[in-house]
Amino acid sequence: MKLGQNVGEITLLGTGGGYGESIVIHLGNNEWAVIDSCINPNTKECLPLQYLNSIGVDVSKDVKCILITHWHNDHIKGISSLFEKAESANFFAGQIIQQELFFTFVGFDLQKAQTHNSVASTTEFSECVKILKSRKGQLKKAVVDRNLHTTKLSDDTFSYINALSPSDFAIETFEKNLANLIKKYGHNPNVKFQKKSPNHNSVVAVIRLGQHTALMGADLETSNDNRLGWLNILDHSQNKDKASSLFKPAHHGSENGNHERIWDELLIKNPITEITPYNKGTKLPSINMLGLFTDNSDRVFITSPVIGQRLGKPKKREKRIEKVINRFAKKIEEQKFEYGQITCRIDLLDKKASWKIDIQGTALEIN
Amino acid sequence: MEEIQAIDTTLSDHWAGNNELTRSEEKEVAKATSLFLRSVSDEIENFHEDQEDKESTFKSTKRNEHKISEIELKNYHSKFNILTARDYSISSQKWIGIIEEIFLDTFKAKLIDQSREGTFEIGEFDIEDVSPDDKDFLIQGGVFYWSVGYEMVNGQRKGQSILRFKRTASLETDNYFGKGFDTGAALLEGLDLEK
Numbered sequence: 001m002k003l004g005q006n007v008g009e010i011t012l013l014g015t016g017g018g019y020g021e022s023i024v025i026h027l028g029n030n031e032w033a034v035i036d037s038c039i040n041p042n043t044k045e046c047l048p049l050q051y052l053n054s055i056g057v058d059v060s061k062d063v064k065c066i067l068i069t070h071w072h073n074d075h076i077k078g079i080s081s082l083f084e085k086a087e088s089a090n091f092f093a094g095q096i097i098q099q100e101l102f103f104t105f106v107g108f109d110l111q112k113a114q115t116h117n118s119v120a121s122t123t124e125f126s127e128c129v130k131i132l133k134s135r136k137g138q139l140k141k142a143v144v145d146r147n148l149h150t151t152k153l154s155d156d157t158f159s160y161i162n163a164l165s166p167s168d169f170a171i172e173t174f175e176k177n178l179a180n181l182i183k184k185y186g187h188n189p190n191v192k193f194q195k196k197s198p199n200h201n202s203v204v205a206v207i208r209l210g211q212h213t214a215l216m217g218a219d220l221e222t223s224n225d226n227r228l229g230w231l232n233i234l235d236h237s238q239n240k241d242k243a244s245s246l247f248k249p250a251h252h253g254s255e256n257g258n259h260e261r262i263w264d265e266l267l268i269k270n271p272i273t274e275i276t277p278y279n280k281g282t283k284l285p286s287i288n289m290l291g292l293f294t295d296n297s298d299r300v301f302i303t304s305p306v307i308g309q310r311l312g313k314p315k316k317r318e319k320r321i322e323k324v325i326n327r328f329a330k331k332i333e334e335q336k337f338e339y340g341q342i343t344c345r346i347d348l349l350d351k352k353a354s355w356k357i358d359i360q361g362t363a364l365e366i367n
Numbered sequence: 368m369e370e371i372q373a374i375d376t377t378l379s380d381h382w383a384g385n386n387e388l389t390r391s392e393e394k395e396v397a398k399a400t401s402l403f404l405r406s407v408s409d410e411i412e413n414f415h416e417d418q419e420d421k422e423s424t425f426k427s428t429k430r431n432e433h434k435i436s437e438i439e440l441k442n443y444h445s446k447f448n449i450l451t452a453r454d455y456s457i458s459s460q461k462w463i464g465i466i467e468e469i470f471l472d473t474f475k476a477k478l479i480d481q482s483r484e485g486t487f488e489i490g491e492f493d494i495e496d497v498s499p500d501d502k503d504f505l506i507q508g509g510v511f512y513w514s515v516g517y518e519m520v521n522g523q524r525k526g527q528s529i530l531r532f533k534r535t536a537s538l539e540t541d542n543y544f545g546k547g548f549d550t551g552a553a554l555l556e557g558l559d560l561e562k
Contacts, residue, residue, distance in 0.1 A: 018487075042485045099555055107551025111543050115510075115533075129554050138559040185508055189543040190533045192465055194508040281467065281475070281489065314488055315480065321460050324515045328528035330473060331491040 003055065005029050008159065008209030008348045010216075010246060013038065013047045014303025016338030016362065017252070017279030020074035021303070022048040023216055025207060027151040027159035028348045032057055033065035034086075035205060035216060037079035037124075041337050046078030049085060051341070059085045065149040065161060067092040067142060069218035070202040073121045080127035091132060092148050093125075094166050094201050095141035098175045105178045105193075108186050115189040142203045144168070145238045153348055157210050162239050164204040165220055169227035174201040199251065200228040206239060210348025212355075213243040215266055217250030222259045230259040233266075240266055246344055246355055247271045252278035253285030253293065263296050272355050273297040274342050277306045280335055294367050303340030304362035338362040459516030464490065464530075466509045474505065478513065496530055504532035 003009060009026035020038025027033060034048045052059050063086035068076055071094075083091060096102045106122045113120040132139055142148060142163040150160040166174070177195065185193050202218040223229040226236070230250070233240060244267045251257030253275040273293050278284040283306050285293070293300045314325060314332040325332060340363035347353035359365065464476040472495070478488040490513075497505055504511070511532045518525045 041487070096560060099560060100551075103551035103555040104548060105551070106554060107549065108547035110550050111547045115543065126550075126554055129558055132559075133557055136559070138561050141561045186547070187544070190504070190510050191506060192508040192510060194467075315483070315486070317460065320517065321515065324517065324526040324528065325460065327526055328496070328515055329490045329492055332478070332488050333490075334486055334488050337486050 003345075006153070006210070006348045007345050008212065009343060009345045010207065010209070010214055011051065011341060011343040012248060012274050012276065012303060013051060014276040014338075014340040014342075014363070015040070015047070015074075016304045016336050016340070017277040017284075017306075018074070018335035019337055020077055021276040023248070024048050024051055025161070025209075027064075027149070027161075027207075028153045028210060029151055030058075030062045031149075031151040031159075032063045033067070033149060033161055034063060034082060034089075035067045036069055036075040036218075037077060037082055038074060039078040040339070044078075046081045047339070049078065049082045060087045063089045064151075065090055065092065067148060067161070067163075067203060067205065068094075068125075069142075069205075070094060070199060071121050071125070072199075072219065075219070076121040076124045078124070080124045080131065083128050083131050087135070090140050090149070091128060091137065092140045092142040092163075092203075094174075094203055095143045095171050096139075097171055098178075101175060101178055101182075105182055108182060109193055112189055112192055120192075142166075143171070144232070144236075148205070153210050157349060158208065159210055159348065160208045162206045162208070164206055164233045164237050164239055165218075165229075166201045166203065167227055167232040167236070169225075170200040170229070170232070173228065198223065198229070198256065202250070204230075204233060204250070206244065209346060211351040212245060212346050212348070212353070213241075214246035214248075214344075215244035215262075216248045217257060217262075219251045219257065221251060221256045230257075230262060234259065234261045242266065243268065245271050247273050247297075249273065249275055249285075249289075249293065251284070252276055253289050254278075255286070255289060258289065258292070270296070270298055272299045272301070272344065272357065274301045274303075274344070276303045276340075279304075279306065290366060298367060299357070300366040301342045301357065301359060302364060302366055303342060304338040305364065340364075459514050461512065461514040462488075462490075464511045464513050466505065466507055466511070469494075469505065469507060476511070492530065496528070497532075498530075501530075501532045504534075 003026055006028060007026065008028060011024045013022045013024065015021065015038050019041050022037050023035040025033040025035070032052065038047050039045060040047060049059065052063065066079065066083055066086060066089045068079060083089065106125060109120050109122040110126060113123055144163065144165055144167050146163045148161045148163055150158055152158055181193050181195060185191050198221040199219045200221060200223060202220040204218050204220050205216045207214045207216060221229050223231055226232055242265055247267050249257060275285060275293070285306060312333050314322070315334045339361040341360040342363050343358040344355045346355050461481040462478040463481060464478050466474055466476045468475040473491050473493055475489060475491050478490045494505065509532060511530055513530050515528045518527050
């Protein structure tokens with residue numbers, strides 16, 4: 001299906017909460033952008049690429065902007081296969097200041113992955129770097145108050161993607177953490193890097209689609225320090241306005257991704273809210289947070305249910321193997337893959353237009 | 368020259384390898400190994416004498432390799448036949464685990480199925496199931512191998528589980544360290560990063 005030139009689209013793809021998420025955007029005039037990437041773990045197919053192909057987008061010509069919001073596996077898998085096809089796209093990631101430090105980290109992480117014959121987020125990143133070099137392209141920076149892409153719709157109407165984070169201080173903190181991680185885990189090929197510090201380096205994007213605005217929260221967390229996280233955006237951003245009518249709360253709708261001022265200062269009253277859950281270990285969003293979202297939005301969508309009991313089983317195997325597994329592991333449960341898609345479309349030029357929502361797969365409306 | 372490994376040493380860590388090679392089997396493997404080494408050494412000497420005839424040199428080495436691999440395969444094959452017929456059967460499942468959380472008595476790990484790709488699992492294990500020698504490796508991010516299966520001993524079927532942390536020889540660690548730096552530097556070289 002070919003989308004009209006003046007129809008804006010933001011499609012959120014979810015995987016059941018363990019295999020990542022991606023956002024596909026039509027800015028108008030056949031110009032597309034993709035924020036983050038994820039794969040189907042069974043087929044290894046890149047989901048945003050699959051989606052773009054399914055709706056007839058000429059990926060090589062029409063995808064203009066690819067943004068990685070942060071370096072976690074669940075936001076980057078499959079990005080290299082998308083970038084390989086998207087020959088006209090600029091490639092954005094959070095700014096890297098200490099280049100040697102960053103690439104040493106990447107080098108070690110790649111070696112660790114190779115030792116265990118596994119794939120890390122850095123495997124995807126290194127493939128993208130190779131593609132960039134072969135195209136003589138530039139790794140572009142996403143940083144607070146930076147325009148990443150603009151599409152002209154008419155003389156006075158534009159669509160654009162602006163980054164609201166990370167702040168300079170967040171980048172500095174992130175790079176200090178990298179140095180500590182190398183110190184702590186770098187020497188041993190048999191220990192993977194483990195990062196538990198708050199995610200202040202994630203790229204929040206405000207997406208202007210003609211007359212309408214959406215706010216995509218990525219995994220940015222809150223902090224009491226207004227040089228970091230949401231508080232930095234709320235206190236310092238030059239790009240904030242109380243305009244977004246579509247909102248993806250940060251960090252799978254977790255409490256640490258929420259600040260009450262977001263609802264007052266960045267969103268219109270009663271915005272449409274869309275969430276990707278997290279079902280690996282901790283289940284997000286919590287009941288309390290779901291309550292907060294439904295209190296603030298009449299229409300709340302989620303790409304798949306937050307799973308409680310349904311996750312309790314291991315994969316199906318030969319009966320006698322299942323028996324011995326149950327005997328030796330205290331508990332073992334499969335992280336299910338569930339594809340959910342929330343497509344939000346709107347007339348770019350009509351100020352009074354409202355979002356039309358279509359849900360597919362496991363996606364559902366909560367209220 | 369690459370080291371020639373006549374026997375998969377990891378097998379001896381596994382219950383599948385509890386029954387060691389008999390003396391005559393050991394002799395046959397040793398014979399095969401020495402024959403192979405001798406033939407390679409001969410070929411290297413010949414190679415220097417007859418630089419131009421590279422193709423025939425390598426063909427000849429390949430012929431010898433083929434001969435050796437037949438002997439080795441015969442050894443493994445006959446060994447497993449002996450075990451199966453006598454008192455052994457195995458049906459196993461293997462994972463690579465990455466420790467995500469450690470509690471007082473248990474730890475939680477992401478498990479990647481080695482026999483069937485696709486979705487992963489999260490497993491919880493008792494710390495007491497980790498052998499005392501491996502306790503030092505029990506840290507967040509630690510990588511281990513877990514396998515389960517059955518052993519038949521005198522007609523009795525017995526479930527088995529092995530949780531083993533990979534140990535790295537210092538030489539391997541040196542390589543990893545160097546390669547880590549080199550890989551990072553190679554990626555950065557020639558990359559245009561927006562300032």
